[in-house]
Amino acid sequence: MNVVNRLAAAISLSMLVPMAAHSADSKGTVEVVHWWTSGGEAKSVAVLKQIVEKDGYTWQDSAVAGGGGAAAMTVLKTRAISGNPPSAAQIKGPDIQEWGKLDLLTNIDKVAIANHWDSLLPKTVSDIMKYDGHYVAVPVNIHRINWLWINPEVFKKAGIAKAPTTLDELYAAGDKLKAAGFVPIAHGGQPWQDTTVFEDLVLSVMGAEGFKKAFVDLDEKTLTSQKMTDVFVALRKLQTYMDPDGAGQDWNLEAAKVISGKAGMQIMGDWAKSEWTVAGKNAGTDYECVPFPGSAGIYTYTIDSLVMFKLASSKDTPANNAARDDLAKVALEPEFQYVFNQNKGSIPVIKGLDMSKFDSCAQASAKDFAEAEKAGTLEPSMAFNMSTSLAVQGAVFDVVTNFLSDKSADPAKAGNRLYSAMKSAMQ
């Protein structure tokens, strides 16, 4: 080796040594993009942070506020385009495949195999977590969407004897609550919240089969049918019971109105329970959870999952990869599944956990999930990214929200609008 080469070798060695020493004594960092910022949800995600930190890794929290996650997705796209993705991000359903196609995700088969994910997870769930046959994501929970949350004390004051089970009973309860001076339905006028109500109405009016034809098969006949007109008529009617101060409101602020006794009900997925829990309220006594009227026996679900990204070369170190693998591993361990899901309002995603530790709403959810699976009435939620691409979902959001804001819009024309908006989003 001549002098120049020896010098070059020495320089590169001296540059390597501090890096090697650094990675040996500092365990890696895992950066997570998510939208769990309400009181109850922040408390839930903190459980994951604590476990990862207990294992010695650094948790970099990149929360982007905004229920339903649209704002988080915008941030994520910008970061991915500029070559600076986080280690993990909350992404769901068919969207995982879209990110996979862009070659931005990383394979975590090693963790999945070592921890037996294929036998731990229901196959419907593990299939969603894989791209091209390889695990790229870890699921954390199962949320049910078609719920109605009730403050029984408010119901009592308004003279309502029992929770509504049909749309007519829901309207009757709304009338009584209004007459007694309560807000009947706490509802934040944001596109994803509007679409939650719309999706529930599709279940009540069209059943599981109609829901599937509309939002999984995107079937023209169903989307433009008389029944779809009936759905929009029902939506207009429900609008008359919605919080008059709800324009643009966050879901958790609306949940707070039911908790404090200002409003009687909220139509929301079971993360709503996280707000009741954090307020120290108990299921079955302080609040009731019932299937959205007319949708008993059907279960619409969303599965929160953390998708793993290929890191930019400056961050792609063994230490950071180990931190990411630790996150993936602990997310499916019973310790995390119990505590996280109790806080979050969801049910565990791994098979065979003892549900006796959970409250009555979670127990009902687990039982209804199993029954709906058997009966063929388990449906992926459209409003929560499980049944269509985000583009098609966005088209539905627009049509539903425009319908609600334009009081003169004709329900009979809304189905056609819906179909053409969805169709152009498919192209």
Ligand code: GAL
């Ligand atoms: C959903 C998500 C839930 C909850 C909700 C409200 O998309 O699955 O975990 O965060 O948004 O923001």
